[in-house]
Amino acid sequence: MRISTHDWTPDDVIGGNAALDFVNTVDKWTGEPVDRLGDASTVARWAEVAGLLYGDDMKRVAKEIASDPKGAAKFYKDAARLRAALWRIFHAVANGNDVSDDDLALIDDWKARAARHCRIARDGDGFRRRCTEAAPALERAGRLIVEAAEELLLEGRLDRLHVCGGDSCEWMFLDTSKNGQRRWCSMATCGNDAKVKKHRMRKKKKAA
Ligand SMILES: [Zn+2]
Numbered sequence: 364m365r366i367s368t369h370d371w372t373p374d375d376v377i378g379g380n381a382a383l384d385f386v387n388t389v390d391k392w393t394g395e396p397v398d399r400l401g402d403a404s405t406v407a408r409w410a411e412v413a414g415l416l417y418g419d420d421m422k423r424v425a426k427e428i429a430s431d432p433k434g435a436a437k438f439y440k441d442a443a444r445l446r447a448a449l450w451r452i453f454h455a456v457a458n459g460n461d462v463s464d465d466d467l468a469l470i471d472d473w474k475a476r477a478a479r480h481c482r483i484a485r486d487g488d489g490f491r492r493r494c495t496e497a498a499p500a501l502e503r504a505g506r507l508i509v510e511a512a513e514e515l516l517l518e519g520r521l522d523r524l525h526v527c528g529g530d531s532c533e534w535m536f537l538d539t540s541k542n543g544q545r546r547w548c549s550m551a552t553c554g555n556d557a558k559v560k561k562h563r564m565r566k567k568k569k570a571a
Pocket of ligand 1: 528
């Protein structure tokens with residue numbers, strides 16, 4: 364897959380779910396897909412924009428990558444594999460097709476991977492499972508992505524899962540509009556492109 368990194372901004376976070384936003388870090392999945400991340404540090408920058416990492420996390424990620432570059436490269440490879448599986452799952456759901464068991468199993472694999480960083484701990488008079496502090500920041504971003512995927516599959520409005528109709532886009536989103544007729548990832552980008560195209564076509568027709 365071609366890599367072309369992107370300067371992520373909050374305007375790019377349009378999926379309504381972190382797993383969808385992660386899938387949206389690739390453009391045009393069904394054509395010639397373009398990976399807009401490419402490495403672990405860009406995943407971290409995206410995760411910060413998406414609200415999965417914050418505070419000192421970016422410093423921690425920089426340290427993690429500097430102290431274990433091979434581990435960071437492996438994380439990226441694994442994360443890209445997860446992203447492809449999530450795309451296949453949600454693309455199948457959006458189109459009413461069957462979802463592969465292997466792809467679903469990858470969500471469980473990542474849950475198990477995250478569980479390694481979670482411990483049962485005392486909490487006042489009771490107990491709770493603590494996951495966040497001991498885990499490397501990159502792994503935590505991965506955990507939040509799979510948790511979002513699971514939440515969407517188990518409890519989400521899957522009937523509102525749409526794919527943007529933009530020519531080179533195909534980003535996915537949960538349509539929370541009242542009438543459920545949202546067609547574009549964003550009116551400012553793909554929606555506007557479509558409007559301009561329509562306008563040009565009309566002009567052409569008039570001129571003919
Ligand atoms: Zn779009």
